[in-house]
């Protein structure tokens with residue numbers, strides 16, 4: 001493992017670089033799912049901006065000599081609800097009060113309520129769990145321990161927040177990804193299936 005690799009929280013100033021990495025992640029993942037398609041209108045900057053500013057996920061970056069090698073994005077769920085895990089940048093707060101945003105917030109609140117009532121029979125709903133939403137290491141930086149480093153950092157971050165169970169999802173065709181997670185101690189506990197009709 002390279003000793004000069006450091007880990008830090010992502011900032012808004014990383015938006016452009018992170019968006020490029022996200023696009024690479026999505027394009028790479030597409031190869032593992034023949035039904036996946038990236039929309040022509042896909043706006044990765046907008047997506048990453050929302051991740052960075054919603055306060056509901058935590059981004060850690062691994063870097064070497066100021067070059068970003070990869071990232072991991074984490075969140076915490078209490079029952080079916082996403083917890084706030086990062087602070088919103090104060091200068092962005094007022095922008096949240098556009099009428100359209102308010103309407104969107106009301107709609108998403110309503111949808112959340114509906115979703116929760118559907119989910120209310122889940123026996124897990126009171127558990128507080130960690131979730132690894134996304135992880136990506138640049139192709140040229142792989143198999144040098146960067147993934148290990150970011151994952152250990154994530155585990156510590158979760159432990160400090162009293163999270164004792166972590167979930168994640170991977171595409172079943174992503175054999176390198178699944179092997180990586182198994183090396184990190186994860187095991188498959190549920191199989192998500194589909195068919196075309």
Ligand SMILES: CC(C)(COP(=O)(O)OP(=O)(O)OC[C@H]1O[C@@H](n2cnc3c(N)ncnc32)[C@H](O)[C@@H]1OP(=O)(O)O)[C@@H](O)C(=O)NCCC(=O)NCCS
Nearest residue numbers: 135136137142143144145146147148170176177179180183
């Ligand atoms: C999966 C990924 C995160 C691994 O990152 P990495 O920095 O190359 O991993 P590391 O070098 O830290 O390897 C950690 C362990 O996983 C194993 N591993 C890494 N890549 C592997 C691969 N392609 N196949 C099998 N095992 C692999 C390593 O051998 C190592 O095992 P060890 O701890 O016993 O030595 C990286 O390949 C990646 O970003 N892939 C594309 C995105 C992706 O698939 N994300 C995760 C799935 S949701």
